[in-house]
Amino acid sequence: MTVTDIGSDSAALMIRAQDVQGRSLWVDAWQRLLKNRAAVVSMIVLGTIAVLAILAPWLSQYSYDFQDYAVTSCAPNWWNEPGICNAGGTHWFGTDSLGRDLFVRVLFGARVSLAVGLVATLVSLMIGVLYGATAGYLGGRVDGVMMRLVDVLYSLPFIFFVIILMVVFHRNFYLLFVAIGAVEWLTMARIVRGQTLSIKQKEFIEAARAAGVGSLGIIRRHVIPNVLGPVIVYVTLTIPAVILAESFLSFLGLGIADPLTSWGVLIADGTAQMENCPWLLIFPCAFMTATLFCFNFIGDGLRDALDPKDR
Amino acid sequence: MVSYALRRVLGAAPTLLIIITLAFFMMRLAPGGPFDSQRHLPAEIERNVAAAYNLDKPIYEQYAIYLDRLMHGDLGPSYKSKDFTVGQLIAEGLPVSAKLGLAAIAIALLLGIALGVTAALHQNMAADHGIMSVAMFGITIPNFVTAPLLTLLFGVYGLKLFGTDVSLPVAGWNGGQLRNMILPVMVLALPQIAIIARLVRGSMVEVLHSNYVRTARAKGLSSYRIVTRHALRAALLPLVSYLGPAIAQLATGSLIVEQIFQLPGIGRYFVLAALNRDYTLVLGVVIFYAAFIIFLNLLADILYAVLDPRVSYRT
Numbered sequence: 104m105t106v107t108d109i110g111s112d113s114a115a116l117m118i119r120a121q122d123v124q125g126r127s128l129w130v131d132a133w134q135r136l137l138k139n140r141a142a143v144v145s146m147i148v149l150g151t152i153a154v155l156a157i158l159a160p161w162l163s164q165y166s167y168d169f170q171d172y173a174v175t176s177c178a179p180n181w182w183n184e185p186g187i188c189n190a191g192g193t194h195w196f197g198t199d200s201l202g203r204d205l206f207v208r209v210l211f212g213a214r215v216s217l218a219v220g221l222v223a224t225l226v227s228l229m230i231g232v233l234y235g236a237t238a239g240y241l242g243g244r245v246d247g248v249m250m251r252l253v254d255v256l257y258s259l260p261f262i263f264f265v266i267i268l269m270v271v272f273h274r275n276f277y278l279l280f281v282a283i284g285a286v287e288w289l290t291m292a293r294i295v296r297g298q299t300l301s302i303k304q305k306e307f308i309e310a311a312r313a314a315g316v317g318s319l320g321i322i323r324r325h326v327i328p329n330v331l332g333p334v335i336v337y338v339t340l341t342i343p344a345v346i347l348a349e350s351f352l353s354f355l356g357l358g359i360a361d362p363l364t365s366w367g368v369l370i371a372d373g374t375a376q377m378e379n380c381p382w383l384l385i386f387p388c389a390f391m392t393a394t395l396f397c398f399n400f401i402g403d404g405l406r407d408a409l410d411p412k413d414r
Numbered sequence: 415m416v417s418y419a420l421r422r423v424l425g426a427a428p429t430l431l432i433i434i435t436l437a438f439f440m441m442r443l444a445p446g447g448p449f450d451s452q453r454h455l456p457a458e459i460e461r462n463v464a465a466a467y468n469l470d471k472p473i474y475e476q477y478a479i480y481l482d483r484l485m486h487g488d489l490g491p492s493y494k495s496k497d498f499t500v501g502q503l504i505a506e507g508l509p510v511s512a513k514l515g516l517a518a519i520a521i522a523l524l525l526g527i528a529l530g531v532t533a534a535l536h537q538n539m540a541a542d543h544g545i546m547s548v549a550m551f552g553i554t555i556p557n558f559v560t561a562p563l564l565t566l567l568f569g570v571y572g573l574k575l576f577g578t579d580v581s582l583p584v585a586g587w588n589g590g591q592l593r594n595m596i597l598p599v600m601v602l603a604l605p606q607i608a609i610i611a612r613l614v615r616g617s618m619v620e621v622l623h624s625n626y627v628r629t630a631r632a633k634g635l636s637s638y639r640i641v642t643r644h645a646l647r648a649a650l651l652p653l654v655s656y657l658g659p660a661i662a663q664l665a666t667g668s669l670i671v672e673q674i675f676q677l678p679g680i681g682r683y684f685v686l687a688a689l690n691r692d693y694t695l696v697l698g699v700v701i702f703y704a705a706f707i708i709f710l711n712l713l714a715d716i717l718y719a720v721l722d723p724r725v726s727y728r729t
Contacts (some may be wrong), residue, residue: 230463255428255432263699264436266436266684266688266696267696267700269688271440271441299424350558351666355669355685355688355689357689370562384562384563391559396554398552399553399554
């Protein structure tokens with residue numbers, strides 16, 4: 104082997120290293136996710152619903168609380184059933200018993216449901232990650248006490264406490280976010296703690312400590328970025344759980360109050376009138392079920408994409 | 415073993431106390447008293463009413479009185495249904511809820527285990543994929559969607575089998591007749607069937623790949639005997655610890671189901687009480703549910719320890 108050979112070899116190696124450089128774990132995971140057909144379709148569907156929800160006020164000539172008494176409980180145009188009135192061309196999903204346009208109301212329901220899902224998940228994310236990372240990192244007795252508290256809270260039937268909260272504070276919209284978020288952080292804390300426990304044994308943490316980084320700095324700069332993978336997966340599974348919890352409360356009449364609406368409220372309304380106006384039930388159910396499926400498929404896809412074992 | 419069980423029982427007591435305390439003080443946070451109404455009663459009568467319900471005493475004393483009565487199994491009077499105590503209302507709803515819940519869990523166990531084992535035995539084949547995608551539906555779609563849709567399908571539009579109309583009643587209890595129970599039990603059982611099928615499939619696949627099953631095969635046992643005598647026993651163990659949470663889910667599920675089908679169970683009383691702000695009834699039902707769930711979790715844990723020789727009691 105001559106000197107020039109070695110030189111060209113190392114040059115080739117360097118080029119290859121440059122190729123690889125741009126591909127972090129996240130780029131890798133993203134590309135694996137794009138290969139998952141169910142996840143990609145879910146992202147497109149979910150994106151469409153989200154965009155529709157955001158643009159809802161400008162998509163239809165009706166507002167969500169406009170009541171047109173000329174067309175109460177009317178089916179959409181293409182619904183051909185004798186004896187049922189026709190809502191006319193501009194009410195795409197028909198109208199409810201107060202003559203409100205169902206299309207706009209479903210989209211406004213999507214706004215509320217998705218907003219509750221995101222905000223409450225964010226609340227649970229912040230509490231859970233901070234709590235879990237602290238407990239896992241500090242370890243020892245502090246960890247024992249902190250996790251014992253989580254265990255106790257875990258055994259409480261929390262949906263009942265949310266119901267009590269809603270009863271006591273009279274269906275307060277903002278409290279709903281907080282109450283559901285406060286329920287959902289427990290699992291997050293457990294996941295983060297478990298991950299933190301295994302990460303804190305690694306050499307780079309030791310190196311950081313040797314370099315004089317404080318506990319808070321290590322948690323923030325080194326621990327949290329490394330537990331992000333499982334956390335992201337769990338977040339995509341928490342959002343549908345939160346949407347479900349909100350709809351559950353709204354369905355029972357303890358959540359969002361009229362005229363503002365959510366999918367739970369719409370489904371409850373639809374259930375009450377399903378014998379005469381099945382479209383009032385079918386459209387909100389379809390949107391809600393589609394959304395829940397999308398989140399589940401994306402969550403599954405992310406789990407596969409971020410799992411280093413499959414590589 | 416006995417000390418393990420005793421420790422678990424002692425561990426459950428503080429949890430229950432925390433629940434009672436939290437629920438009690440959350441209820442007392444409510445703005446306004448339970449008897450604030452539009453009409454103005456003479457101050458004297460209001461004082462008497464407050465005294466009758468101990469509302470004139472300081473809050474810690476009310477809490478002590480409540481705890482003391484609870485120890486004697488007395489959940490106090492209902493604030494809104496004046497002639498009933500909370501205990502009476504719960505006792506009235508319990509048979510309905512219990513009947514629904516038991517029927518649902520029995521069906522869920524039977525179907526769930528059968529489907530899960532079938533899927534595991536045909537791992538990665540068409541039957542497996544089919545069962546697991548149906549299970550995905552069962553887990554994802556919430557019961558307040560399945561309930562009205564099934565009612566629409568079987569109740570409103572009806573179902574014609576062999577020329578006879580067999581559509582099911584849309585709502586009502588009707589003394590607990592079978593026809594009235596089919597839809598609610600189906601709605602309650604569906605997600606549980608799906609979850610149990612997934613659980614059983616997972617553990618069964620694992621067990622089928624374990625060494626002792628291979629040994630059993632090597633001994634030349636028939637595959638029927640291997641599945642029923644060797645694999646199934648180990649594969650069903652995780653189910654035992656799932657039963658506690660399952661019952662809890664059935665309890666919350668029954669809130670919805672009893673509401674939709676207008677069944678006179680505990681869940682319906684609870685929702686009505688929550689909407690009417692009947693504080694004592696809400697409090698009573700929450701405590702009842704919590705005690706029940708804790709008890710079942712406890713039972714499941716102890717049962718698990720008894721059944722699984724690998725669990726050490728020293729934890």
